[in-house]
Amino acid sequence: MGxxxxxxxxxxxxxxxxxxxxxxxxxxxxxxxxxxxxNECICGDIVNExxxxxxxxxxxxxxxxxxxxIKGTIDGNAICYCIDDKAIQKIKQYFDAFNVKIVKKKSCx
Amino acid sequence: MGxxxxxxxxxxxxxxxxxxxxxxxxxxxxxxxxxxxxNECICGDIVNExxxxxxxxxxxxxxxxxxxxIKGTIDGNAICYCIDDKAIQKIKQYFDAFNVKIVKKKSCx
DNA sequence: TTTTAATATTGCAATATTACGATAAAGTGT
DNA sequence: ACACTTTATCGTAATATTGCAATATTAAAA
Numbered sequence: 001m002g003x004x005x006x007x008x009x010x011x012x013x014x015x016x017x018x019x020x021x022x023x024x025x026x027x028x029x030x031x032x033x034x035x036x037x038x039n040e041c042i043c044g045d046i047v048n049e050x051x052x053x054x055x056x057x058x059x060x061x062x063x064x065x066x067x068x069x070i071k072g073t074i075d076g077n078a079i080c081y082c083i084d085d086k087a088i089q090k091i092k093q094y095f096d097a098f099n100v101k102i103v104k105k106k107s108c109x
Numbered sequence: 110m111g112x113x114x115x116x117x118x119x120x121x122x123x124x125x126x127x128x129x130x131x132x133x134x135x136x137x138x139x140x141x142x143x144x145x146x147x148n149e150c151i152c153g154d155i156v157n158e159x160x161x162x163x164x165x166x167x168x169x170x171x172x173x174x175x176x177x178x179i180k181g182t183i184d185g186n187a188i189c190y191c192i193d194d195k196a197i198q199k200i201k202q203y204f205d206a207f208n209v210k211i212v213k214k215k216s217c218x
Numbered sequence: 219t220t221t222t223a224a225t226a227t228t229g230c231a232a233t234a235t236t237a238c239g240a241t242a243a244a245g246t247g248t
Numbered sequence: 249a250c251a252c253t254t255t256a257t258c259g260t261a262a263t264a265t266t267g268c269a270a271t272a273t274t275a276a277a278a
Contacts, residue, residue, distance in 0.1 A: 004136070008135075026122045051114065055256080071218065078253090079256095083211060108150050112264075113235090113264095169266095
């Protein structure tokens with residue numbers, strides 16, 4: 001098929017998977033890390049930083065934006081992309097909670 | 110193409126992306142959450158819990174195992190799958206560090 | 219040893235993803 | 249208006265993912 005049976009899982013599970021899936025590509029990890037360390041957030045700078053063609057980078061930026069991980073604001077004829085803290089908080093909280101439960105649980109194997 | 114240009118990114122970026130990609134599917138999130146909350150870790154129980162056919166679940170388990178997120182031990186003719194803490198620690202640390210840097214950084218948009 | 223149970227693998231169809239050239243769109247500067 | 253810059257979109261080829269039926273494998277149980 002190729003299509004996930006999303007309707008069979010909870011909204012929360014689908015939402016979590018969607019966030020992590022958006023980060024599940026090295027180019028998108030590289031974009032996030034660049035936005036984190038650099039003071040530049042202009043789309044063109046990201047394109048120059050990555051070893052990918054401009055349309056490809058644009059596509060990755062779109063996916064990150066759709067997932068809520070970044071937001072873009074128009075600045076003249078350029079676009080400034082920034083990390084959206086809220087999405088990162090959500091992920092962090094998910095793994096924090098996950099970790100707490102792991103510590104409490106006895107591993108059976 | 111369909112194939113990621115992994116050779117263009119750092120090993121760390123590729124490793125991070127691979128871990129998150131493995132969790133980027135609702136069925137695999139559901140498996141991890143089941144293993145976290147349940148005392149059962151037998152493969153058959155997971156198959157019964159999920160709305161997917163046995164071969165599909167087996168495939169998802171394989172991906173989680175390849176990513177290092179779970180480990181399986183043979184128990185008679187059943188297999189017990191458990192979460193591998195180390196992988197979760199890695200992810201948690203990644204987002205903790207990410208978050209620290211976000212807080213320090215002034216968002217530009 | 220034959221049957222049964224549990225899990226993995228194979229093969230395949232449907233769909234999604236990745237990448238990029240070509241082109242469009244939208245703003246800037248002249 | 250015109251060229252120029254920046255980013256997005258379209259179209260398409262190559263590859264990957266998802267899901268399952270059928271089948272193989274492996275170990276227990278009878």
